[in-house]
Each structure stands twice: as C-alpha cells, then as structure tokens.
Amino acid sequence: MWRSENGERIGTFNGHKGTIWDLDVCRFSKRVVTASADATSRLWDCETGETLMDFKHHGPVRGVAFAQGSQMFASISDPFVDHNAQISIYDIPEDEDPSTYDDTPRLEIDLPKMPDGKRVNPTNIVWLNLNEALFVTFDNGAVRLYDPVTGDELEEIFPHEKKINRVSFNKDKTLFITSSADFTSKLYDVVDLEHLKTYKTDRPVNDAVISEKKDHILLGGGQEAMSVTTTAGKVGKFETRFFHLVYEEEFGSVKGHFGPINALDINPNGRNYASGAEDGYVRLHFFDKSYLDMKDPVPEEPEDGEEKVADEGAEQ
Structure with a gap:
C-alpha cells in the first residue's frame, strides 16, 4: 500500500x-x-x-x-x-x-x-x-x-475478437471501456450495451481508464512481455497514450516504463494518475498546469496534404 x-x-x-x-x-x-x-x-x-x-x-x-x-x-x-x-x-x-x-x-x-x-x-x-x-x-x-x-x-x-484484458467504468457506472489484445479499446453505454467509440492502437491494450474531469481516455499496453528483453522501450511502445473521448483522436503520450503497462488508474480529482508495468515499477504521474488548463477545441478537418499535429498535452 x-x-x-x-x-x-x-x-x-x-x-x-x-x-x-x-x-x-x-x-x-x-x-x-x-x-x-x-x-x-x-x-x-x-x-x-x-x-x-x-x-x-x-x-x-x-x-x-x-x-x-x-x-x-x-x-x-x-x-x-x-x-x-x-x-x-x-x-x-x-x-x-x-x-x-x-x-x-x-x-x-x-x-x-x-x-x-x-x-x-x-x-x-x-x-x-x-x-x-x-x-x-x-x-x-x-x-x-x-x-x-x-x-x-x-x-x-x-466487443472484441481477442481477449479482454481489463474493463473500467466511469464514477457513476454509466459508461465502461474495454482493453483488448486485438489492439483496440472500446467505449460502451452500460444501460443498453451500445457501442459508442473505438480507440485504435498498434499494440495490445492492457488497461484503459476514463478521466472524470476531462473528456480524455488513458490507454496502456505494449509489446508482449516475453519479447521485452530484446526490445528497447521506444520500440516496445510502452507509453501511456492519451485519446480524446469523443473524437477518438490520440493527442499525447507519457513515456517512462521499459516494459508493457499492465495497469492504469487516474485520481478522481483528475490531477494525477498511476501506471504499473512489467518492469516492476509503479509510476505516479502528476499533470502539469498546461495540461490541467488545456481546453479541448473541436478538431478541424485537415486540408488535402495537411497532417494533423498531435498536442503533447500531458507530461510526467
């Protein structure tokens, strides 16, 4: 404890x-x-x-x-x-x-x-x-x-084609989010089990949580643990990834672990979160003022040839 x-x-x-x-x-x-x-x-x-x-x-x-x-x-x-x-x-x-x-x-x-x-x-x-x-x-x-x-x-x-690793609910249990080995995390309505949103990644998702203070989703996972010893942290993709709950867009990530993230949880006050990984560490992350004050504008449709720029809105 x-x-x-x-x-x-x-x-x-x-x-x-x-x-x-x-x-x-x-x-x-x-x-x-x-x-x-x-x-x-x-x-x-x-x-x-x-x-x-x-x-x-x-x-x-x-x-x-x-x-x-x-x-x-x-x-x-x-x-x-x-x-x-x-x-x-x-x-x-x-x-x-x-x-x-x-x-x-x-x-x-x-x-x-x-x-x-x-x-x-x-x-x-x-x-x-x-x-x-x-x-x-x-x-x-x-x-x-x-x-x-x-x-x-x-x-x-x-909801998924492969194993559901974890499931998390919002505070009043009206929404739940699944984390799966099929590289996706999905948001559902609890009452009628209606599928609302899908958050796609390029790695197995081991856990995901819903922020109570912002329309944000935190996802964690990474390469399979059995292959970690031969893989650098950057290649293994062990970051905590931040997605917008409504728009399904990834806008930032937090690095630090050198093994797959197995567990995530966010403080109900929305000011910090914890991550536990296969590397044997539990990391406690505190959001900086820029993230806490950050607004969530409606994203604009990019013009032809224009790439979307991800906002690194959360830092350890």
Whole structure:
C-alpha cells in the first residue's frame, strides 16, 4: 500500500502463496479482498493488514469485486482439472464477526465449455449499480451479464475478437471501456450495451481508464512481455497514450516504463494518475498546469496534404 500524494509505502499484505491478480477495496476503505493464483481469495483488514478470512476455490482466482454496500463480494476462478471456470458470491456482513463468515459461497455459477469444446476463462468481474447484475469479461472477447440471485445469464455481447484484458467504468457506472489484445479499446453505454467509440492502437491494450474531469481516455499496453528483453522501450511502445473521448483522436503520450503497462488508474480529482508495468515499477504521474488548463477545441478537418499535429498535452 502506498500514499498517492507522495509515493510513500505504508505497508504490505502478506499471506498469499501465489501471484495476486486482482484486488478491491470496500466503500469505507476498511477491508480489502484479493484474488490469487494460489486458488484463494482473502479478506483483509485494510488498516492492520490482518487476514480476516480465507476463501478456497477450485482453481486460480482471477478477479474479485465488492458488491455495492460491501456486504458481499464476487470472485471469478479459472478452470482447473475437472472443474469449469466459476463465478462465486460470498456473504461478508460488515456488522458481523469475520470468524463467523461461511467460506462456502452463497451462489456458484458454473461456466461450461463452449460448443467447440474450448474452456472459457473469465478475466474481470464488476457489480453494476444497485447490484442488479454481475458484469463479466472473457478471453474470447465476450461480455456477459449474470443475475446475482439466480445465476442466470442475462445478456452477451462480443466487443472484441481477442481477449479482454481489463474493463473500467466511469464514477457513476454509466459508461465502461474495454482493453483488448486485438489492439483496440472500446467505449460502451452500460444501460443498453451500445457501442459508442473505438480507440485504435498498434499494440495490445492492457488497461484503459476514463478521466472524470476531462473528456480524455488513458490507454496502456505494449509489446508482449516475453519479447521485452530484446526490445528497447521506444520500440516496445510502452507509453501511456492519451485519446480524446469523443473524437477518438490520440493527442499525447507519457513515456517512462521499459516494459508493457499492465495497469492504469487516474485520481478522481483528475490531477494525477498511476501506471504499473512489467518492469516492476509503479509510476505516479502528476499533470502539469498546461495540461490541467488545456481546453479541448473541436478538431478541424485537415486540408488535402495537411497532417494533423498531435498536442503533447500531458507530461510526467
């Protein structure tokens, strides 16, 4: 855990015996839930770092998410041996002693194989507003909605042709943006799952976030990690790229990492953002005054032979 204003490390949560792929913090920052390759999800005390409960799964746990109200959480686990991938929901009432929690899920949603025999692998899970549905992404480019009470599949769309690496929502969860290995990131309306915008790149996109203060999208990714050791940072394309949300145009980038960017998040106040990469670094970037004061004019159509000039509007 780190302080966002100065990068000072506060503490460490020790306990998992495998890679930690995902985490979520409850509404009052009192509890943290984590997803690990050791086939467990853990509930932690955010202040002390103490493990409150250990929830065992049939396979590696890929993602976790607190429900609105933080009285329960959902997890997604990979297929393992004879077990299919699963969605699990656990009750964790805030007003009860964690030692009384049941480590058996209240609901398990089995994710069977596809008609062609391939196993499905969920990649992200999010609760929609009022806990009305579970939003799950998959490695085949699909997005599915599930009923958290009955486990029924409500809807399915295919925004991408390849794996969806990450999904992010705006603050009020009316928009979501996907990041895919097919070199694109797409913006959708949550209510009717209508496709709104597409942001095209020349590299796999590992994460994307929506700015709350400007009509901007931040994208991160880069060349596959297995090829990084033989590639310079410039060639590997490990920058954070800035796109206009409405016009889909790239107008700037921020360099610094020498490995693929795996995670991005922007401060709700819009003044800084964090990036985590395969190079082992988390970088905290503060926007300068020129970016914060920058206006977003309506772009003009270029005349014949005239090239558009990208505005390097964001600097580390």
